[in-house]
Amino acid sequence: xxxxxxxxxxxxxxxxxxxxxxxxxxxxxxxxxxxxxxxxxxxxxxxxxxxxxxxxxxxxxxxxxxxxxxxxxxxxxxxxxxxxxxxxxxxxxxxxxxxxxxxxxxxxxx
Amino acid sequence: xxxxxxxxxxxxxxxxxxxxxxxxxxxxxxxxxxxxxxxxxxxxxxxxxxxxxxxxxxxxxxxxxxxxxxxxxxxxxxxxxxxxxxxxxxxxxxxxxxxxxxxxxxxxxxxxxxxxxxxxxxxxxxxxxxxxxxxxxxxxxxxxxxxxxxxxxxxxxxxxxxxxxxxxxxxxxxxxxxxxxxxxxxxxxxxxxxxxxxxxxxxxxxxxxxxxxxxxxxxxxxxxxxxxxxxxxxxxxxxxxxxxxxxxxxxxxxxxxxxxxxxxxxxxxxxxxxxxxxxxxxxxxxxxxxxxxxxxxxxxxxxxxxxxxxxxxxxxxxxxxxxxxxxxxxxxxxxxxxxxxxxxxxxxxxxxxxxxxxxxxxxxxxxxxxxxxxxxxxxxxxxxxxxxxxxxxxxxxxxxxxxxxxxxxxxxxxxxxxxxxxxxxxxxxxxxxxxxxxxxxxxxxxxxxxxxxxxxxxxxxxxxxxxxxxxxxxxxxxxxxxxxxxxxxxxxxxxxxxxxxxxxxxxxxxxxxxxxxxxxxxxxxxxxxxxxxxxxxxxxxxxxxxxxxxxxxxxxxxxxxxxxxxxxxxxxxxxxxxxxxxxxxxxxxxxxxxxxxxxxxxxxxxxxxxxxxxxxxxxxxxxxxxxxxxxxxxxxxxxxxxxxxxxxxxxxxxxxxxxxxxxxxxxxxxxxxxxxxxxxxxxxxxxxxxxxxxxxxxxxxxxxxxxxxxxxxxxxxxxxxxxxxxxxxxxxxxxxxxxxxxxxxxxxxxxxxxxxxxxxxxxxxxxxxxxxxxxxxxxxxxxxxxxxxxxxxxxxxxxxxxxxxxxxxxxxxxxxxxxxxxxxxxxxxxxxxxxxxxxxxxxxxxxxxxxxxxxxxxxxxxxxxxxxxxxxxxxxxxxxxxxx
Numbered sequence: 001x002x003x004x005x006x007x008x009x010x011x012x013x014x015x016x017x018x019x020x021x022x023x024x025x026x027x028x029x030x031x032x033x034x035x036x037x038x039x040x041x042x043x044x045x046x047x048x049x050x051x052x053x054x055x056x057x058x059x060x061x062x063x064x065x066x067x068x069x070x071x072x073x074x075x076x077x078x079x080x081x082x083x084x085x086x087x088x089x090x091x092x093x094x095x096x097x098x099x100x101x102x103x104x105x106x107x108x109x110x
Numbered sequence: 111x112x113x114x115x116x117x118x119x120x121x122x123x124x125x126x127x128x129x130x131x132x133x134x135x136x137x138x139x140x141x142x143x144x145x146x147x148x149x150x151x152x153x154x155x156x157x158x159x160x161x162x163x164x165x166x167x168x169x170x171x172x173x174x175x176x177x178x179x180x181x182x183x184x185x186x187x188x189x190x191x192x193x194x195x196x197x198x199x200x201x202x203x204x205x206x207x208x209x210x211x212x213x214x215x216x217x218x219x220x221x222x223x224x225x226x227x228x229x230x231x232x233x234x235x236x237x238x239x240x241x242x243x244x245x246x247x248x249x250x251x252x253x254x255x256x257x258x259x260x261x262x263x264x265x266x267x268x269x270x271x272x273x274x275x276x277x278x279x280x281x282x283x284x285x286x287x288x289x290x291x292x293x294x295x296x297x298x299x300x301x302x303x304x305x306x307x308x309x310x311x312x313x314x315x316x317x318x319x320x321x322x323x324x325x326x327x328x329x330x331x332x333x334x335x336x337x338x339x340x341x342x343x344x345x346x347x348x349x350x351x352x353x354x355x356x357x358x359x360x361x362x363x364x365x366x367x368x369x370x371x372x373x374x375x376x377x378x379x380x381x382x383x384x385x386x387x388x389x390x391x392x393x394x395x396x397x398x399x400x401x402x403x404x405x406x407x408x409x410x411x412x413x414x415x416x417x418x419x420x421x422x423x424x425x426x427x428x429x430x431x432x433x434x435x436x437x438x439x440x441x442x443x444x445x446x447x448x449x450x451x452x453x454x455x456x457x458x459x460x461x462x463x464x465x466x467x468x469x470x471x472x473x474x475x476x477x478x479x480x481x482x483x484x485x486x487x488x489x490x491x492x493x494x495x496x497x498x499x500x501x502x503x504x505x506x507x508x509x510x511x512x513x514x515x516x517x518x519x520x521x522x523x524x525x526x527x528x529x530x531x532x533x534x535x536x537x538x539x540x541x542x543x544x545x546x547x548x549x550x551x552x553x554x555x556x557x558x559x560x561x562x563x564x565x566x567x568x569x570x571x572x573x574x575x576x577x578x579x580x581x582x583x584x585x586x587x588x589x590x591x592x593x594x595x596x597x598x599x600x601x602x603x604x605x606x607x608x609x610x611x612x613x614x615x616x617x618x619x620x621x622x623x624x625x626x627x628x629x630x631x632x633x634x635x636x637x638x639x640x641x642x643x644x645x646x647x648x649x650x651x652x653x654x655x656x657x658x659x660x661x662x663x664x665x666x667x668x669x670x671x672x673x674x675x676x677x678x679x680x681x682x683x684x685x686x687x688x689x690x691x692x693x694x695x696x697x698x699x700x701x702x703x704x705x706x707x708x709x710x711x712x713x714x715x716x717x718x719x720x721x722x723x724x725x726x727x728x729x730x731x732x733x734x735x736x737x738x739x740x741x742x743x744x745x746x747x748x749x750x751x752x753x754x755x756x757x758x759x760x761x762x763x764x765x766x767x768x769x770x771x772x773x774x775x776x777x778x779x780x781x782x783x784x785x786x787x788x789x790x791x792x793x794x795x796x797x798x799x800x801x802x803x804x805x806x807x808x809x810x811x812x813x814x815x816x817x818x819x820x821x822x823x824x825x826x827x828x829x830x831x832x833x834x835x836x837x838x839x840x841x842x843x844x845x846x847x848x849x850x851x852x853x854x855x856x857x858x859x860x861x862x863x864x865x866x867x868x869x870x871x872x873x874x875x876x877x878x879x880x881x882x883x884x885x886x887x888x889x890x891x892x893x894x895x896x897x898x899x900x901x902x903x904x905x906x907x908x909x910x911x912x913x914x915x916x917x918x919x920x921x922x923x924x925x926x927x928x929x930x931x932x933x934x935x936x937x938x939x940x941x942x943x944x945x946x947x948x949x950x951x952x953x954x955x956x957x958x959x960x961x962x963x964x965x966x967x968x969x970x971x972x973x974x975x976x977x978x979x980x981x982x983x984x985x986x987x988x989x990x991x992x993x994x
Contacts (some may be wrong), residue, residue, distance in 0.1 A: 027138070027139070027142065028135065028139050029139050029142040029143055029146070046166055047139070047164070047165045047166055047171055048166045048170060048171050048174050051135075051136075051171050051174070051175050052174045052175050052177070052178045055132075055175050055178060056178050070142065072145060074138065074141055074142060074145070075134075075138055076138045076139075076142060077131075077134070077135045077138065
């Protein structure tokens with residue numbers, strides 16, 4: 001458990017959350033599970049980081065929330081990407097790819 | 111961004127519902143997780159426990175979310191404010207002291223700044239007042255009409271140049287009851303250059319000027335129209351008598367327009383070309399008759415320096431063309447409002463000095479509060495330690511302390527500001543001189559409020575940061591273990607000691623300068639004026655207003671002198687056209703007898719000119735030093751060729767070299783007239799109390815036929831009685847004479863105005879400074895005593911006498927007071943130089959001043975340490991030991 005990366009860079013966490021929400025609206029726990037799933041278990045996000053991030057993104061208008069019933073018929077707060085959020089996701093993906101390219105080049109050149 | 115703003119408001123306004131939503135979300139998350147665990151096969155209670163662990167604690171997550179929410183800082187600030195309010199309410203004595211101290215400090219600054227703003231910073235109240243400038247030659251800031259016309263027509267940098275003349279009061283007859291009013295005689299383009307539109311009717315314009323006496327029009331000020339014509343719009347077109355000449359009312363000025371001089375609001379405006387009609391003397395025809403103020407509006411994008419160069423180019427032309435009158439003439443610009451630099455320059459210096467002192471007051475107040483807050487922080491060490499131990503961050507505690515400081519400071523600022531607005535309103539309606547329409551419009555404006563707010567915030571930061579080091583250094587474990595009264599060595603020099611020394615030094619500076627000013631005022635009252643105003647009653651009248659002209663004037667003046675001298679109890683009576691140290695007074699160049707080229711650079715002296723009757727010397731109490739007095743027979747000589755004259759000692763020394771050589775000596779003056787000196791009188795003060803000694807010449811009144819008439823009546827009878835007798839005697843000659851009768855001492859109000867204002871202003875600041883020193887020393891002394899009461903009790907129990915008790919409890923505070931006083935006195939002596947421009951003989955090298963400061967500081971120490979000393983002496987060992 002301890003070797004799993006939980007202390008993500010803030011930007012990385014935002015990207016992961018946006019990605020997780022890209023397919024369908026999810027509640028907080030669902031987002032956490034989806035991130036673990038799409039990173040093949042490499043990242044496990046702590047709720048202490050996830051909820052502040054979600055609320056910040058909601059204030060920025062990247063996501064919007066609504067209360068509805070979960071698959072087990074429990075009330076849960078579901079987050080959904082807004083148009084602004086989709087644009088943000090595109091921008092962050094582009095940025096991330098660039099960082100990866102630059103870093104790879106830098107590491108391989110040595 | 112709009113989303114964030116919406117969130118900010120939602121978070122602030124609907125805090126509870128936002129909190130509720132977050133709670134719900136977290137609860138639902140816990141349930142979702144629990145369900146997950148149950149599905150994995152865990153028993154429900156264990157599942158819930160694991161779920162809570164995975165979430166990482168509901169409370170922790172909630173705090174983390176709350177920290178990133180918009181408006182978080184504001185929310186904290188509101189909480190800090192509420193807490194600060196509660197803590198201050200718990201120690202009302204402390205809060206009250208702090209607020210009152212600041213109210214005084216900020217109030218004093220607001221008043222001084224507002225006056226500074228009104229007199230110097232704020233342009234005069236006309237449209238686009240900031241590009242309006244007064245054009246003045248060096249020396250007296252007035253120009254002759256002919257020079258003005260040349261400047262107006264030949265300059266290329268001004269949109270327009272207007273000129274105006276301020277004379278004394280004129281008689282105004284509106285049909286029935288004649289009264290007097292103070293006019294401004296203005297050039298035709300005056301209102302157009304200033305950009306003022308009439309409230310009613312029309313103004314006069316440049317096109318109305320068609321030569322001397324061509325425009326018999328008068329414009330009323332709103333106030334005069336309101337007061338004398340009761341807002342009657344039908345006055346337009348009506349004629350009024352001004353000094354017995356008929357003028358037509360053509361318009362009323364708007365209520366906001368008070369002319370271009372801050373202190374003097376004209377009642378009426380008359381075209382300048384009518385000056386010869388009104389004053390029965392054409393002062394416009396001579397290039398050497400400097401009696402106009404000139405004000406002009408710069409063209410757009412013309413810098414003041416360009417304008418000066420342009421004016422001086424015209425000046426060079428004037429100098430070449432009219433060397434007799436204008437040789438070497440030069441011009442400079444000044445901001446209008448204070449008679450050019452004549453009043454402006456000393457006013458600027460004085461206000462800057464005053465602002466500095468007021469700033470020092472606030473600084474002293476901050477030092478005082480800084481040490482109060484530090485003491486309070488020390489007393490609250492336990493509370494702070496507890497909060498630190500419970501996990502509060504230091505930054506949070508500091509913010510709390512600063513909020514407290516800010517709250518105190520804003521409260522003090524608000525109270526100080528409202529007090530100062532009251533004072534300023536009183537000042538604005540104050541008429542310092544009874545018969546001259548002078549007032550000081552110093553109403554506060556937005557700038558004053560902003561400055562007061564800034565001062566409040568800055569001072570809060572200043573005294574609020576004093577305890578910061580204490581909090582940062584605080585070690586909760588130490589404090590809680592040893593208690594708040596943990597012994598800090600009293601022998602060490604602490605920040606508080608330093609603050610007290612600074613504060614006392616500042617206060618000593620203030621006390622020194624106020625004593626210097628007050629002493630200067632007392633001296634100027636006792637100095638030799640060159641006349642003795644005691645037991646003298648003045649009768650002022652204007653014979654032209656009463657319809658006299660030409661030779662009838664001096665004939666009537668002689669009859670008046672005879673009538674007054676036969677009143678029983680009158681020991682001497684004399685005539686003068688103007689009195690020394692009153693508002694008026696003419697000066698002119700005089701030349702040696704051998705000069706034939708009367709250009710300004712050849713003059714021997716610039717002398718005051720007075721016209722007197724022979725009785726004046728006795729009545730005024732002016733001593734004759736050598737030669738003889740004027741006589742009524744002097745006129746039988748051919749005075750058109752050689753006039754008999756008295757001069758003062760300074761004139762004799764300057765022009766002839768000695769008093770003896772002056773007797774029988776000749777000199778020439780304006781117009782090429784020759785005069786022979788028959789006597790020399792003592793020197794005196796002529797324009798101001800602080801002037802350098804001026805030469806003066808006294809001519810016979812019979813040569814003048816001057817209409818302003820002042821009778822100087824010396825009598826031992828009481829002033830009320832003699833006033834009645836004078837009125838009866840003079841109205842016996844002509845019942846239509848307008849008379850003003852008052853003691854000479856009242857007339858001197860004008861001359862004493864500036865030193866009085868200076869003495870009062872500095873006195874008040876000195877008093878404030880002294881009060882602050884008292885509270886500062888009192889604060890420290892009582893703090894030390896209360897901290898060491900137990901130790902004192904033990905000392906008393908061990909047999910310490912009163913002397914020892916006092917030394918241990920107050921010695922420290924007293925030595926700080928001593929150090930501060932000495933430093934302050936030295937600084938104050940250096941600072942008093944500024945005062946010497948305004949206050950007569952302001953010198954700190956005066957045993958009275960030095961002694962006074964020492965005595966004042968001693969008294970301050972005594973007052974401040976009285977109560978703490980009583981408390982220390984009352985230390986009862988039994989009571990104290992029982993307490994702990």
